[in-house]
Structures are given as C-alpha cells and as structure tokens.
Amino acid sequence: MGAVAGVVIVIVIVRILSGSIKVPAIALAIGAKVGLFVFTIAMVQATAPEVANAVLHAVAFFLIWAPTPLLRWIVVPLRMPRTAYWTVRICFPLGLIKEIEAAAVVYGALALVPKGPSDQTISWLERKLRNAETMQGSGVVAAGLLAALRKDVDRARGLLATADRMHPRLIPRTMRAIARDWLVVDAARVGNWHRVIRLGRHGVTRLRWSYSMARIGERLTGDPQAWRNWQLWPCFLWAPRRRVTYPLFRRALAVPVRRPVQLDAAPSATEFSLALGGLARALEVANAHDGELLARSVQAVDRDLDSMREMIEQRLGMLGSRRDAGSVLTQFRQHLIDLVTPLIEDDPYLARAAQPGSIMEQAVWQVRRRLMGDIDAQCRDYRDRTAGESSLDLVAEWERWAWLNSSAIRLLELDSAAESVVFQMVYAPVCNFAVYQHNGRKRIALAHDMFIWLLRYAQSVPEARQLLAKNVQAGIAGI
Amino acid sequence: MTTGDPLALWRSNPFFVLEVATDATPTDVERAGQRLLALLTVGSANVQTYPTPLGPATRDAEQIRQALAALRDPEQRVLHELWASVIPAGGQASANGNAGPWEEAERALGWSALWAR
Numbered sequence: 001m002g003a004v005a006g007v008v009i010v011i012v013i014v015r016i017l018s019g020s021i022k023v024p025a026i027a028l029a030i031g032a033k034v035g036l037f038v039f040t041i042a043m044v045q046a047t048a049p050e051v052a053n054a055v056l057h058a059v060a061f062f063l064i065w066a067p068t069p070l071l072r073w074i075v076v077p078l079r080m081p082r083t084a085y086w087t088v089r090i091c092f093p094l095g096l097i098k099e100i101e102a103a104a105v106v107y108g109a110l111a112l113v114p115k116g117p118s119d120q121t122i123s124w125l126e127r128k129l130r131n132a133e134t135m136q137g138s139g140v141v142a143a144g145l146l147a148a149l150r151k152d153v154d155r156a157r158g159l160l161a162t163a164d165r166m167h168p169r170l171i172p173r174t175m176r177a178i179a180r181d182w183l184v185v186d187a188a189r190v191g192n193w194h195r196v197i198r199l200g201r202h203g204v205t206r207l208r209w210s211y212s213m214a215r216i217g218e219r220l221t222g223d224p225q226a227w228r229n230w231q232l233w234p235c236f237l238w239a240p241r242r243r244v245t246y247p248l249f250r251r252a253l254a255v256p257v258r259r260p261v262q263l264d265a266a267p268s269a270t271e272f273s274l275a276l277g278g279l280a281r282a283l284e285v286a287n288a289h290d291g292e293l294l295a296r297s298v299q300a301v302d303r304d305l306d307s308m309r310e311m312i313e314q315r316l317g318m319l320g321s322r323r324d325a326g327s328v329l330t331q332f333r334q335h336l337i338d339l340v341t342p343l344i345e346d347d348p349y350l351a352r353a354a355q356p357g358s359i360m361e362q363a364v365w366q367v368r369r370r371l372m373g374d375i376d377a378q379c380r381d382y383r384d385r386t387a388g389e390s391s392l393d394l395v396a397e398w399e400r401w402a403w404l405n406s407s408a409i410r411l412l413e414l415d416s417a418a419e420s421v422v423f424q425m426v427y428a429p430v431c432n433f434a435v436y437q438h439n440g441r442k443r444i445a446l447a448h449d450m451f452i453w454l455l456r457y458a459q460s461v462p463e464a465r466q467l468l469a470k471n472v473q474a475g476i477a478g479i
Numbered sequence: 480m481t482t483g484d485p486l487a488l489w490r491s492n493p494f495f496v497l498e499v500a501t502d503a504t505p506t507d508v509e510r511a512g513q514r515l516l517a518l519l520t521v522g523s524a525n526v527q528t529y530p531t532p533l534g535p536a537t538r539d540a541e542q543i544r545q546a547l548a549a550l551r552d553p554e555q556r557v558l559h560e561l562w563a564s565v566i567p568a569g570g571q572a573s574a575n576g577n578a579g580p581w582e583e584a585e586r587a588l589g590w591s592a593l594w595a596r
Contacts, residue, residue, distance in 0.1 A: 114589050148590075181588060189584035220578045244587045272561075277568035280533050283485040312557055321553035328557050335562070343485055 030094065037064045067091035068174070071107050079115035081108040085128065095172050101132035102139035106178065109145040117149040126395075135394045136445040136479075137163050137171020140402070141179050143395050148182065157186060158402035161409070167452050168205060169479060170445055180210045188248075193217035194349050212239035219252035228257050272308055275300040283339065295353035295360050298340060302359050305329060337363045345370070348413040364414055371411040372425075378404040379426055382433040391441055398446060404430075405453065423457045427464055430454060431471075438475065448475030490536040493546035493556075494563035498529055501560040505551070512547040516540055532567045 044053055067087060075084045088096065088104035096103035108125045112118070129135075129142050144159030163171055163179040171179075180199055187195035200206075200214020212235050218226040227235070236242065236249050275297070282297035312325035340363040344351045348367070354360035378400065391397060408422050430450055438447035452475075455468040494501055497511045518526040519540050528537050549555045 182590075185584045185588050185590065188581040191578060191580035193578055222578075241587050244583060247583065248581050271566075273564045273566040274568070276562070276565040277532075280486060280489065280565055281568040283489075284533075308561065312561070315557045315560065316553060319553035319556060321557075323554050328554060328561070331554075331558050332561055335558075339485065339488065 032092070037061075040064070064091065068093045068095065076107060076111045077114065079111055081111040081115070081121050081125065084108050084111040085125070095174060096138060098172075099132065099134055099136050099138040102129060102135060102142045103172075103175070105129045105132075105142040106138055106145060106175065109142060109149060110178070112149060117151075122146060122149050130393060130395055132394075134445065135398060135443075137166050138175045139394070140166070140398050141171070141175045143398060144179060144182070153186070155399060155402075157183070158406040159399065162398070162402040162405050162449075164199070164202070166449060169476065170449060173205065173207075176205055177207045177209070180207055184210045184213050188213065188217075192347060192349075193221045195347070197221070197223070208239045209241055209245075212236055212245070216245075216249060216252040219255050219257070222255060226255075226257055229253055272301070272304040275304045283343070291350040292353045294340070294343070294350055295355065295358070298336065298359050299355065301336065302333070305332060333359060333362075337366060341366050344414070345410075348410050351414055368411060368414055368418070371407050371414070374407040375404060375411070375422065375425055378407070379429040382429040386429070386433045386436045389436065389440060391437070391443075394443060394446070397437070397443070401446065401450065419457055420460055423454075423461070423464075427454060427458070427461075431464075431468070434471070438471075438478075444475055444478035448472065448479060451475060486533050487536070489562060489565075490531045490533050491538075491542060492531070492563045493549045493559050495529060495531040495536070496538050496542055496546040497550070501563050508550050509547065512543055515543050519543070532565055 070091075071084055071087055071093075075087055085104040085108035088107050089100060092100060093103070105125050105128050108121075108128070112121055112125070125142075126146055129139065129146065132139055140159050140163040144156045144163060147153075147159060148156035160179040160182050164176060164183060166176070168176075180202070184196055184199050187193075187199065194217075196210075196217040197214045200210040200212075200217070202210070215227050215232055215235050217223075219232065232249075232253070236245070239245070279297040279301050282294045306329070309325045309329065312328050316323055316325065316328070336359050340360060344360075344363050345367050351360060351364045351367075354364050381400070385391065392400065404426070408426065411418055411422060431454060434447040434450035434454075437443040437450075451468050451471040455465065455472060458465040458468055494503075497508060497515065499508055499511045503511070515526055515538075527539070528535050549559060
C-alpha cells in the first residue's frame with residue numbers, strides 16, 4: 001500500500017515538474033514550506049536539548065512562515081544587503097512569490113540604504129535583477145530603488161511612479177507601499193504638498209502612511225476639504241513612522257481648519273521694480289508650489305512692463321541705439337518665459353492658474369511642445385523596433401516605458417484637454433510594440449501594463465477600446 | 480521636482496556680476512570689469528563671490544568677460560537694466576508659511592543624504 005502511495009506521489013511530482021499538471025506557484029510554495037517545516041521540527045526534536053529546541057522551533061517558524069517581518073525588523077536595519085537578498089530567495093515570502101528574484105533585490109536595496117550606497121553592492125544587485133526571469137511590479141520597484149541609490153532621481157521617480165499606478169495584479173501591496181512612500185518623501189521634502197495629496201488619494205489602493213501624509217498635506221495647504229483635529233489624530237496614530245512624522249503633524253495641527261484660502265493681495269505696487277521683487281520672491285518660494293502666487297507675480301511684471309516703454313526708448317537713444325523698445329520688450333518677455341518654464345516642467349501643477357494669453361500660458365506651451373517631442377521620439381523608437389523586431393533587456397525596456405509614461409502623465413497634468421491627442425499619438429506604436437513584446441518576447445507583464453494604460457485613455461475610441469480590452473484579457477491569462 | 484535654484488540666472492545679471500549701478504557709464508563698466516579680472520588673476524578670494532539683491536552668487540573670469548560683452552551692446556544693456564532694477568520684496572510671500580518643505584522627510588525612509596541636491 002505504502003509503495004503504491006509512494007509511486008503515486010512520485011508520478012504527481014514528475015508531472016508537476018514537467019508542467020503537465022498546473023499548480024499555482026503559491027500552492028507549491030506552501031506545500032514546500034509545510035514539508036520543510038515538518039522536516040526541520042522533526043530534526044530539531046531528534047537532536048537538540050529542550051531550551052535550544054524551543055529557540056530553534058521559533059527560528060524555523062519565523063524563517064519559514066514569517067520571513068517578511070524578519071527582513072523588515074532585523075535584516076534591513078542591520079544593514080545586510082546580501083543577507084536580505086538571500087533570505088528572500090531562500091525563505092520565499094508568500095506575498096512576493098511571483099517575482100522572488102526582484103523582491104530579493106528590493107530588500108537588498110533597502111538594506112543598503114542605511115549603510116550608504118556602495119558601488120560594488122549596487123552593481124551586484126543590478127546583475128541579480130538583470131538575471132531575473134520575470135519582471136513585474138517588484139522588478140520595477142527594484143530598478144527604481146537602484147536608480148535612486150545611484151542618485152538618478154529622475155529615473156527613480158519615473159520607475160516608482162509607474163510601479164505605483166500599476167494594476168494590483170502586477171504588483172504586491174508591500175511593493176506598492178515602498179514605491180509610493182518614496183514618491184511621497186520625494187515630494188514632501190521640497191514642499192510639493194499638492195503632489196503628496198494626489199499620491200495619498202490614489203484611487204487604486206490606499207496605503208496607511210501615504211494616506212495620512214495626504215491628510216496632513218491638506219491641512220498644511222489650507223485645503224477646504226482638510227480634516228479636523230479629531231479626525232486627523234486617529235489617522236496619524238494608525239499610520240507607521242509616527243515618531244519621524246510627529247513634528248510635521250504638529251505643524252499641520254497649527255494650521256486652522258477650513259479657513260478660507262487666504263490669497264495674498266495681488267501685488268499692488270504698480271512700479272515695475274517692485275513687481276520684479278514680487279516675482280523674485282515667488283520664484284524663491286516656488287518650492288512651496290504656490291501656482292497662484294507665481295501666476296499673479298508673472299502677470300504683474302508683464303502688466304507693468306508696458307509702462308516702461310518710454311523709459312526704454314529714452315535709454316536706447318542715450319546709448320546711441322536706433323532700435324525701438326519693442327525688441328527689448330519681446331526679449332524681456334522671452335526671458336520671463338525662460339525663467340518660469342523649468343519650474344512648470346518640474347511641477348506641471350504650478351501652471352493650473354495660468355490665464356489664457358498670459359506669459360505663464362506661453363511657458364506652458366513651451367513645456368507642452370517639449371513633452372510632445374519626447375513622446376513622439378519614444379513612439380518613433382517603438383515603431384522602428386517593432387518593425388525591426390529588436391528589444392532591449394527587460395530592465396531597460398521598463399525604463400523606456402516609465403519615461404514615456406511620465407512624459408504623457410505630465411503632459412496631461414499640464415493640459416487635460418490633450419488626452420485624445422496624446423492617445424492618437426501613442427496608440428498605434430505602443431499597442432503594436434506591446435503585441436510584439438507579448439507574442440514575440442513573452443514579456444507578458446510589460447505588455448499587459450501597456451495595454452491597461454492605453455485602455456484607460458481609449459474611452460472615446462470604441463474600436464481601440466475593444467481591441468485593448470481583448471489584449472488585457474489575454475494578458476491576464478498569461479500572468 | 481525643483482532642486483535647482485530658479486534665481487541663478489537672474490543673479491548672473493551683468494550689472495550684479497560687475498557690481499556696477501544701472502546708470503554707470505560705459506567707462507565705469509569697463510574699468511570695473513578690468514579691475515575684477517585683475518583681482519581674479521592674482522587669486523583674491525573675496526572677488527569670487529558678489530552680493531546681489533537676490534542673495535550672494537559666485538563668478539569667474541568667463542562670466543566677467545560675458546558681462547562686459549553684454550553691456551557693450553545697447554539693446555542688451557537696456558534689457559539687463561530692466562532685470563537689475565529689482566527691488567526685493569520683504570515679508571511672507573506664500574499664502575501659508577507652514578506649507579514649506581519638510582526638512583526631515585528623508586529621515587522618514589532612512590534615506591538621509593541620498594537624494595541628489
């Protein structure tokens with residue numbers, strides 16, 4: 001009887017390994033863990049004395065059933081990147097089973113943070129990530145963290161933002177939290193509270209710390225929807241990182257609730273020099289991301305500039321020039337646009353108060369043109385590579401996609417009316433490239449993310465919507 | 480995200496770089512430029528930084544030469560006169576002083592000093 005059972009078990013194992021019986025990875029991992037746990041306990045009981053026995057029991061329990069707390073509370077704070085990597089690889093945390101190599105790199109990178117980035121370890125982790133068989137959300141988070149450790153903040157921002165907006169099917173909750181928390185800190189450290197609020201209010205998944213930070217941000221910016229103290233306190237207490245966040249929380253409590261938004265009085269000085277002073281001040285505090293203040297200051301300079309025409313003509317005459325004041329005024333306005341453009345490029349939200357025909361709007365058009373150029377270049381690259389059937393390695397491909405994504409999202413933040421234009425631009429090249437990645441390269445997760453993203457903006461094109469919905473379904477089957 | 484200095488370009492206004500008034504004569508401008516170049520050549524430490532109404536800035540010989548060239552062109556000079564006429568605004572510019580940057584943000588993740596400045 002026993003021999004027959006043994007033969008059946010061997011047949012089942014052989015069929016699972018050959019792929020003819022499909023078992024979800026998570027079921028296999030649980031099975032393996034149960035087996036390992038029983039085996040370890042049996043070995044411990046057979047060999048160790050009583051006290052050591054209990055300790056070994058606990059260690060075996062944690063390593064096999066709860067490796068994530070062990071990683072977070074012990075291995076990462078102890079600054080052991082390679083140990084963190086191998087702990088994930090060996091212990092197989094159940095929530096990260098789909099992309100175990102990438103998740104191992106994420107914990108390796110996190111353990112490297114308090115230690116201070118070392119080139120050698122970053123390169124080692126990068127090699128491990130490149131060798132990963134699949135790359136979904138955890139892989140993108142890993143690539144983002146490694147870029148951040150290399151101080152390539154733009155690339156890190158693009159990758160982590162891509163990970164944060166991914167469908168829950170592609171990214172575990174813990175990995176999304178790592179990505180979003182980094183983005184929240186990246187915005188909060190320069191006082192971009194509007195971005196913190198948008199990140200925290202994210203529709204896909206709510207995460208405790210980013211949600212609490214968004215509520216704090218609302219109070220700090222005097223948002224009319226800001227919560228009162230009694231609502232804010234439980235939210236703060238429920239979120240992690242309370243000790244570090246407490247001073248900021250106190251700062252938020254000091255801001256009166258639901259006060260009317262106090263806009264500075266429009267710069268009343270009609271004198272040009274004072275208007276320039278106001279502009280300098282607005283640029284200086286642009287990190288407070290006060291778009292209305294910036295728009296009003298630029299408008300005041302622009303308005304007062306025309307009153308300088310006579311003075312400019314006099315000065316040109318005194319200096320022996322025959323040119324008229326118009327050329328100086330045009331150049332001045334161009335300088336003004338050049339001064340504001342990089343700020344809008346960094347934070348499109350600053351342009352929300354731009355009035356039609358204003359200098360700010362001209363700066364918006366410059367940024368818009370540049371972003372359109374970026375998107376077009378990337379689309380051309382996708383078109384060429386689809387035709388030539390050439391692909392980059394998986395990490396580089398996700399980086400390119402994150403870059404296109406972030407350009408498109410910034411463009412839509414700047415001008416939400418451009419949605420259909422952007423969709424028309426990206427639809428064919430991205431969809432065809434995604435099909436090539438799906439069918440030709442079996443990079444299902446990357447293609448799936450592209451289809452989902454396109455589908456979100458395809459609402460006004462029924463044929464495209466149908467095709468994309470079908471492609472998304474095909475992706476779900478493959479993930 | 481803004482990490483660069485948005486006023487850097489403004490601080491490099493030729494009048495600020497040469498430390499001359501906007502009504503200075505062309506001779507005064509040339510003299511100021513040559514004096515600064517000479518001081519830079521002998522390695523005077525004080526000459527590398529200069530005050531502006533928008534805060535201090537640093538200069539080198541190339542910037543001084545560019546400033547001199549810009550002020551020799553009447554149209555460019557008038558343009559720079561306009562920018563140099565700024566009177567710094569005092570007081571609180573933002574609607575809410577509490578909404579500034581969160582200095583300890585990086586500590587929340589344990590990422591202190593890892594963000595590129």
